[in-house]
Amino acid sequence: MxxxxxxxxxxxxxxxxxxxxxxxxxxxxxxxxxxxxxxxxxxxxxxxxxxxxxxxxxxxxxxxxxxxxxxxxxxxxxxxxxxxxxxxxxxxxxxxxxxxxxxxxxxxxxxxxxxxxxxxxxxxxxxxxxxxxxxxxxxxxxxxxxxxxxxxxxxxxxxKSAVPYQDYPIAPNWMEWDPDGAIRRIKNRVGATDAPNPAYRRAFLWFDSESPDSFDAYKMPIVDVWDTELRIVPRAVFHAAALMVGARGGIDIPESDRDAVKANIDRYYAKLGMESPFEEGSFRVDDVGALSERELETLMKSGVSFSRGQAKKVVSAIKSVQEPSIARQIKAMQEELESKRK
Incomplete structure (x- = not known):
C-alpha cells in the first residue's frame, strides 16, 4: 500500500x-x-x-x-x-x-x-x-x-513507512554503535537471514513500504542484540537524529514521513530520559562520539548546539588541538630569535 x-x-x-x-x-x-x-x-x-x-x-x-x-x-x-x-x-x-x-x-x-x-x-x-x-x-x-x-x-x-515506536529495553549507554554488525545480529536474532519479516522491520525507524521484501528498503536501525535480546542503543538513536537534520548528507526518505520519524525519535529520547534534540533553528548534539568528524562538521556548519557534557568534550578537543600548535609557534619564534642573535 x-x-x-x-x-x-x-x-x-x-x-x-x-x-x-x-x-x-x-x-x-x-x-x-x-x-x-x-x-x-x-x-x-x-x-x-x-x-x-x-x-x-x-x-x-x-x-x-x-x-x-x-x-x-x-x-x-x-x-x-x-x-x-x-x-x-x-x-x-x-x-x-x-x-x-x-x-x-x-x-x-x-x-x-x-x-x-x-x-x-x-x-x-x-x-x-x-x-x-x-x-x-x-x-x-x-x-x-x-x-x-x-x-x-x-x-x-x-x-507504515515510519516504523511504529517499539518499547524495547535500553542497552548500556557506553555501548558502541556498529550498524553493519547490528544488522547481522538482528537478522540472526529474529530469523530474517533470507528475507525481512515484521520483527526485522521493528528494529528500524523507516522502511520503503513498496519494497518490504528487500533488505535495502530498511533504514536507520536503532537496536542491537544485547544479552540475547534486542535493545535500543542510545548512540544509534543519537545518530539517527543527526541524520534527520543533515549529517552524512541526511537520510533519503520522503518529506511526508519525516515528521513521523522525528516524532518517534522524540519518544525514544523521552525513554532515555532526555528532551527532544530538534530545536527551533538548531540541533542539539547529545553524544559527540555517535558522530564521525565529517558528520559533526556538517552539523556545525548548519547550526548546532551541545548539551553541557558534550560542550565540555568539544572545548577539550579544540584545546587539545590548539595547544600543541601554539607551542610549535612559540618554539619557532624562539628559534628565529636565536638565529638573529647569532
Whole structure:
C-alpha cells in the first residue's frame, strides 16, 4: 500500500459481540477524542469528518480490518463508522469461514486477550500545543485488532513507512554503535537471514513500504542484540537524529514521513530520559562520539548546539588541538630569535 500511515491503539470500549453461522460481529471505539496518549497525541472532535465522507460511498465493506496492522493478514471489514461525543464508533464483521478468525481471533476476543483496536491513519493537519500534538484531520487506511498493550487505554505509534515506536529495553549507554554488525545480529536474532519479516522491520525507524521484501528498503536501525535480546542503543538513536537534520548528507526518505520519524525519535529520547534534540533553528548534539568528524562538521556548519557534557568534550578537543600548535609557534619564534642573535 502506498500511503503515509500512523496508528493509534485503543481499548475496545463498549464491547458487544454477536455471531451467526457466517460471521462474528463486534463494535467499539477505534479512536477516543481529547485523550492525550503516552506518545503525546490528542485526537480532536471532527478529525474524521472528511475521512468518513470518503468512506460513505464504499458500500458495506467500508474499511478493512487487519490483524496487528499486517497488510497480509486481513481478518474482516468495518461496516459502520461514525463520530459521536466519545470518539470514532465502529461496527465490524469477521468471516467465520476464515480458519484464523474462527480458531484464534474470535475465542481470544471472547476471553478478553484481544481487547484493543488500532487505527491506521495519515495525519492531514495537526497543531502543536506545548508537548501535545493535536490531530485535527486524519485520513483512515485501516483498523486492526491487536493483542493487549502495556498501556490499557491508548498508545500512538507512527506506522507504515515510519516504523511504529517499539518499547524495547535500553542497552548500556557506553555501548558502541556498529550498524553493519547490528544488522547481522538482528537478522540472526529474529530469523530474517533470507528475507525481512515484521520483527526485522521493528528494529528500524523507516522502511520503503513498496519494497518490504528487500533488505535495502530498511533504514536507520536503532537496536542491537544485547544479552540475547534486542535493545535500543542510545548512540544509534543519537545518530539517527543527526541524520534527520543533515549529517552524512541526511537520510533519503520522503518529506511526508519525516515528521513521523522525528516524532518517534522524540519518544525514544523521552525513554532515555532526555528532551527532544530538534530545536527551533538548531540541533542539539547529545553524544559527540555517535558522530564521525565529517558528520559533526556538517552539523556545525548548519547550526548546532551541545548539551553541557558534550560542550565540555568539544572545548577539550579544540584545546587539545590548539595547544600543541601554539607551542610549535612559540618554539619557532624562539628559534628565529636565536638565529638573529647569532
Amino acid at each position: 502506498n500511503r503515509n500511515c500512523e496508528h493509534a491503539v485503543f481499548t475496545l470500549e463498549q464491547k458487544k459481540f454477536t455471531e451467526d453461522d457466517d460471521n462474528f460481529y463486534f463494535e467499539g471505539y477505534l479512536s477516543v477524542f481529547n485523550n492525550v496518549d503516552h506518545g503525546g497525541d490528542r485526537v480532536i472532535p471532527g478529525a474524521f469528518k472528511k475521512a468518513l465522507i470518503e468512506l460513505e460511498g464504499k458500500g458495506d465493506a467500508k474499511l478493512p480490518v487487519f490483524w496487528n496492522h499486517d497488510d497480509d493478514s486481513p481478518v474482516g471489514v468495518f461496516t459502520e463508522l461514525a463520530e459521536d461525543e466519545q470518539g470514532l464508533f465502529v461496527k465490524g464483521r469477521l468471516p467465520l469461514a476464515d480458519d484464523f478468525v474462527r480458531g484464534r481471533i474470535v475465542p481470544q476476543m471472547k476471553t478478553g486477550s484481544i481487547a484493543e483496536m488500532s487505527m491506521g491513519f495519515s495525519t492531514i493537519t495537526h497543531k502543536s500545543v506545548g508537548n501535545v500534538r493535536e490531530l485535527h484531520e486524519v485520513k483512515l487506511w485501516e483498523g486492526s485488532l491487536t493483542s493487549i498493550a502495556m498501556n490499557p487505554k491508548a498508545k500512538v505509534t507512527d506506522f
